[in-house]
Amino acid sequence: MSKAALEKLRAKFGDAILETHSQHGDDTAVIASERWREVCEFCRKDPGLSFDMLTDLCGVDFPERAPRIEVVIHLYSTQKRHRVRLKTRVGETVDEELVNCAVDTVVPVWAGANWFERETFDMYGVTFKGHPDLRRILMYPEFEGHPLLKDYPAEKTQPLIPYRETDEDGKPLEKQAPFGPDEGMSFGRKHFTNGGEA
Amino acid sequence: MEPIDLDLEDGELYLTADPMHLNMGPSHTATHGTVRIVLELSGETILKSDVQIGYLHRGFEKMCERGTWAQVFPYADRLNYVSPMLNNVGYALAVEKLCDIEVPERCQWYRMALGELARISDHLTCTGAMAMELGAFTPFLWFVKAREMIWDVLEEETGARLTHSFGRIGGMASPPTKDFKELTKASLAKVLSLMEEGEKMLLKNRIFIDRLENVGVISAAYAIALSWTGPCLRASGQAYDIRKLHPYLKYDEVDFDVPVGTKGDNLDRFLVRMHEIRQSMRIIEQVCERMADDGPVSINDPRVALPPKEDVYTTIEATIQHFKLIMEGAKVPAGECYSYTEGGNGELGFYLVSDGSGTPYRCRIRPPCFPIVGGLSKLLDGSMLSDIVPTFGSMNMIGGECDH
Numbered sequence: 001m002s003k004a005a006l007e008k009l010r011a012k013f014g015d016a017i018l019e020t021h022s023q024h025g026d027d028t029a030v031i032a033s034e035r036w037r038e039v040c041e042f043c044r045k046d047p048g049l050s051f052d053m054l055t056d057l058c059g060v061d062f063p064e065r066a067p068r069i070e071v072v073i074h075l076y077s078t079q080k081r082h083r084v085r086l087k088t089r090v091g092e093t094v095d096e097e098l099v100n101c102a103v104d105t106v107v108p109v110w111a112g113a114n115w116f117e118r119e120t121f122d123m124y125g126v127t128f129k130g131h132p133d134l135r136r137i138l139m140y141p142e143f144e145g146h147p148l149l150k151d152y153p154a155e156k157t158q159p160l161i162p163y164r165e166t167d168e169d170g171k172p173l174e175k176q177a178p179f180g181p182d183e184g185m186s187f188g189r190k191h192f193t194n195g196g197e198a
Numbered sequence: 199m200e201p202i203d204l205d206l207e208d209g210e211l212y213l214t215a216d217p218m219h220l221n222m223g224p225s226h227t228a229t230h231g232t233v234r235i236v237l238e239l240s241g242e243t244i245l246k247s248d249v250q251i252g253y254l255h256r257g258f259e260k261m262c263e264r265g266t267w268a269q270v271f272p273y274a275d276r277l278n279y280v281s282p283m284l285n286n287v288g289y290a291l292a293v294e295k296l297c298d299i300e301v302p303e304r305c306q307w308y309r310m311a312l313g314e315l316a317r318i319s320d321h322l323t324c325t326g327a328m329a330m331e332l333g334a335f336t337p338f339l340w341f342v343k344a345r346e347m348i349w350d351v352l353e354e355e356t357g358a359r360l361t362h363s364f365g366r367i368g369g370m371a372s373p374p375t376k377d378f379k380e381l382t383k384a385s386l387a388k389v390l391s392l393m394e395e396g397e398k399m400l401l402k403n404r405i406f407i408d409r410l411e412n413v414g415v416i417s418a419a420y421a422i423a424l425s426w427t428g429p430c431l432r433a434s435g436q437a438y439d440i441r442k443l444h445p446y447l448k449y450d451e452v453d454f455d456v457p458v459g460t461k462g463d464n465l466d467r468f469l470v471r472m473h474e475i476r477q478s479m480r481i482i483e484q485v486c487e488r489m490a491d492d493g494p495v496s497i498n499d500p501r502v503a504l505p506p507k508e509d510v511y512t513t514i515e516a517t518i519q520h521f522k523l524i525m526e527g528a529k530v531p532a533g534e535c536y537s538y539t540e541g542g543n544g545e546l547g548f549y550l551v552s553d554g555s556g557t558p559y560r561c562r563i564r565p566p567c568f569p570i571v572g573g574l575s576k577l578l579d580g581s582m583l584s585d586i587v588p589t590f591g592s593m594n595m596i597g598g599e600c601d602h
Contacts, residue, residue: 024295024535053422055538056547056564072549074536074564078422078436081443085536112425115572123259138252138601147260154260 002082003027005049013039028085033067036088037104043075043084044109051075051084054106057116059124063150067091069124071103073113090126098149102127123148141168217245220583224253228331228587231597233571235590239583247578249571254597262561266527267293268367270561275361277563277599281320281542283312283352285599286365291446292537292548293367296530301497305369306447307489311382312355312364313447314478314485318389319348320542320594321429321471321478328468328591329400332409337396344392347385354381367528368503369496379486386479397472410465414577414589417462424573428544428566430593433470434462440540452484467592502528527556543567543594565599 006020006027016035021028031039043051056074067089076083091101105128106113117128118137125146128134142161145152166172223234232253238246262270274289275282287309326341349359354375356362364371400406418434431438439456441449457473459466496503500519509516532554538547544566551560570593577589
């Protein structure tokens with residue numbers, strides 16, 4: 001980990017660095033969400049920092065705090081061999097709904113952020129503005145809610161989804177007989193042999 | 199005789215025109231792990247691919263927030279189910295970092311030995327399965343036979359072949375058995391001969407080489423940008439091995455090399471894994487020499503370590519301590535830490551947040567193969583349909599950790 005990186009960030013961004021700490025040797029900076037992308041780009045490009053690898057990106061939920069979700073990234077520099085942790089805080093609960101839960105994407109800075117951001121979107125509902133392909137990744141499209149939020153009950157079950165008739169854009173799927181409720185049944189294949197007549 | 203396709207007009211089978219859409223998976227015979235690849239093909243060339251995961255999602259991180267810190271060990275086992283010991287050790291080190299605990303020296307050596315055994319079994323599984331998917335069944339059987347020998351050692355030590363749950367906060371569940379060193383050395387000799395035999399058979403096989411060489415090439419810079427770690431990154435020529443660069447346990451005291459590739463193609467990834475097996479054997483040999491034959495393998499700290507069983511049954515203090523640790527869990531000081539170790543596939547990170555209670559507030563795992571599979575579609579685009587199988591095989595996707 002690198003204390004010098006924190007000094008540098010503080011000197012460069014001043015007020016945008018909300019707080020810093022170095023618990024257990026992990027240097028951490030909390031960044032104002034509006035300048036998230038800018039700080040990340042600086043970390044990537046500055047020759048003294050050159051954090052070229054995004055090792056991890058995840059979320060943490062603190063429902064009692066005002067911006068309740070922390071987006072946490074861990075950076076590593078393969079040249080300097082130092083690490084830093086950056087955080088930003090987004091999202092509030094208004095009438096039991098998550099609002100303002102958006103932050104700029106860092107995919108243009110590190111290509112590897114793509115799936116990590118999709119996962120954080122899936123699990124916490126954080127929207128990454130400008131993400132090229134923000135879809136659910138671990139859960140299925142019909143899933144409601146975001147399972148890693150603290151107010152999502154762990155025991156909750158969701159109903160089985162019906163067979164999909166349309167694709168994600170709403171266009172009807174051209175499915176042939178072995179799909180659907182008759183899937184796997186021998187009579188389901190009648191379509192192929194005599195044009196659907198029994 | 200009438201042609202049989204006379205009355206097919208209604209339900210005629212036709213192939214869609216260019217580009218053709220093809221689903222590969224979720225359960226495909228030539229991929230290990232449940233993954234679905236949606237392909238857009240022009241002839242046999244892949245125009246666009248979309249890798250979809252999540253079929254093995256079990257809510258690992260959510261479950262961790264319900265139990266005690268110690269109850270995460272069985273879940274950690276099931277993340278990477280071909281090298282569970284590495285996950286156990288990785289998680290134990292993360293919690294110990296949060297508690298500022300250092301485990302006894304003998305335990306550190308022991309963790310290294312077991313971890314390297316797990317790494318050998320991980321690499322054997324990956325390379326064996328990769329060969330099998332390309333049609334070479336014999337080396338797969340030999341590698342699995344070698345893996346069985348390693349699992350025999352682990353069974354002897356932990357009592358379980360696959361999901362050991364052997365790590366503890368502040369130590370290991372039990373000390374090494376009396377015959378551990380002899381058994382390990384004897385098994386490794388057999389494993390090495392089986393592995394070399396299989397390796398020779400593969401590397402002298404024209405078909406195998408042709409299907410791996412110059413397929414799935416990735417540069418070191420791009421692999422870093424995609425957050426790749428482990429053998430897949432090292433095959434591109436970047437010698438990023440946490441054991442060497444940021445040593446934990448006793449890795450700075452043993453002598454081993456970090457094999458790197460030159461081109462970053464499938465063959466390099468295969469070769470790097472094979473050489474890493476040899477390096478792991480070197481490490482284990484040194485560990486066997488240096489590990490003391492007696493001494494504690496757990497710290498004697500009543501806040502986190504369970505008391506010895508005989509005390510639990512005979513003294514009231516130990517009974518209470520045992521009860522508190524099991525029912526409430528060890529209290530981990532509030533704070534956060536990120537701890538990283540070299541797993542079978544690369545950097546295995548645990549980001550833990552504690553609120554000072556006996557339950558993890560957040561237990562984030564950074565599975566090494568998640569970003570690697572995330573970069574898979576970049577490698578597939580523009581290649582041939584038949585290249586998917588070797589390229590996917592060389593990634594070593596483990597559904598358990600990739601899908602959390």
